[in-house]
Amino acid sequence: MADGAGDGPARAPLTRERVLGCAVALADAKGLGALTMRSLAQELGVKPMSLYHHVANKDAILDGIVDMVFAEMELPSPGGDWRAELARRATSARGVLRRHPWAIALMESRAVPGPANLRHHDAVLGTLRKAGFSVPMTAHAYALLDAYVYGFAVQEAALPFGPDSPPDVTASIAAQISPDDYPHLVELATTHAMQPGYDFGDEFKFGLGVILDALAAALP
Amino acid sequence: MADGAGDGPARAPLTRERVLGCAVALADAKGLGALTMRSLAQELGVKPMSLYHHVANKDAILDGIVDMVFAEMELPSPGGDWRAELARRATSARGVLRRHPWAIALMESRAVPGPANLRHHDAVLGTLRKAGFSVPMTAHAYALLDAYVYGFAVQEAALPFGPDSPPDVTASIAAQISPDDYPHLVELATTHAMQPGYDFGDEFKFGLGVILDALAAALP
DNA sequence: ACCTGAACACCGTTCAAGT
DNA sequence: ACCTGAACACCGTTCAAGT
DSSP states (O other): OTTOSSSSOOOOOOOHHHHHHHHHHHHHHHOGGGOOHHHHHHHTTSOGGGGGGTSSSHHHHHHHHHHHHHHHSOOOOTTSOHHHHHHHHHHHHHHHHHHOTTHHHHHHHOOSOOHHHHHHHHHHHHHHHHHTOOHHHHHHHHHHHHHHHHHHHHHHHHOSSSTTSOHHHHHHHHHHSOTTTOHHHHHHIIIIITSTTOOGGGHHHHHHHHHHHHHHHHOO | OTTOSSSSOOOOOOOHHHHHHHHHHHHHHHOGGGOOHHHHHHHTTSOGGGGGGTSSSHHHHHHHHHHHHHHHSOOOOTTSOHHHHHHHHHHHHHHHHHHOTTHHHHHHHOOSOOHHHHHHHHHHHHHHHHHTOOHHHHHHHHHHHHHHHHHHHHHHHHOSSSTTSOHHHHHHHHHHSOTTTOHHHHHHIIIIITSTTOOGGGHHHHHHHHHHHHHHHHOO
């Protein structure tokens, strides 16, 4: 009982890693809006001002958690089969962005990329270069692949249906969309997207295949 | 002088349209962070509480300005050449999202799509269906096209270089990226992306062409 | 060195009051 | 009907103080 009061274990010392890790967990659980210096401090069992000894300010926390998200993504190995490596990387990135849907909004507003972000994109570029793409073609391929991965995450996060949204919400939105005003949306929804077994996430493979096929055809 | 004090024209009456229009202008000029009920009211020459007579709350404003952004995008005509129509729509959407880069972050966090959003996507689906794509293939094409457009906008907004960022910022970031740690990023930047005349926006055409070619090949 | 209490200038929003 | 003043429960952050 040398720790002082309480029957719990000694509180781990506050570190930048613990602050950022808790911030990611809080954003995952309750959304970016619930991530405040005050709520974060409470979650860590500490007073708000203590956080400022480990991070410069809230912006530094936002930069930090975006880079933690990049760090979760599997890197492609420039050595292996470039198509398989880029597919694995894209699939991993999609999964990561699905687990942390708030990250997209931050990526777009943070100016300075973190080290995990830079390492990630350097590995993608390296894989393309080693596969034999020219520098200009690598730029094309990089922009296309990344746009697809990020954009798919945006779509998935914005979907009003899917496994993450409760069925009653889906139904109430569907009821407001009149077939007279939006015939093609209603057609797609009723005859396809709302059928049992449909998973929007499966669309990811199609688009990824299209892109990788086109890149393979552009190899010298 | 029946208007009362002042030499300016009579103040236009507050309306939902005027509130949303001013909110878009404020977000464009100073970013989403500067869009507060109080700053918006001041911009409109009114007290903060007056806004609540025209919009339910700030969330309604955010929903409203996202839909205004969708309303700016050119719709494809289901009648015409589907490839040209979808290319025009994608190019227009990219331009709109470039003018309103804050919109991406909102799209991802707003659950309920507005009428302009629905109309826009219904037109895209209609164009694909009229071109002869099956319903499942239309779902594939829609997901791929939209992911690309949104994702390209995310990339473009997150770019630390480009025509919108001051050259000195670009240079200071470049100086921090060591060729030892990120050799392929440095190669791409120095031999290609930072060359005079390079415009990241030009990458858009390449990816769009790849996608539309692949869709054309998938037509029955 | 690490943590904190009190305070400041902000938020969105409610409620009761003005015209 | 439309607008507003005062107030409430929040923010991020600074500064001076504690151990």
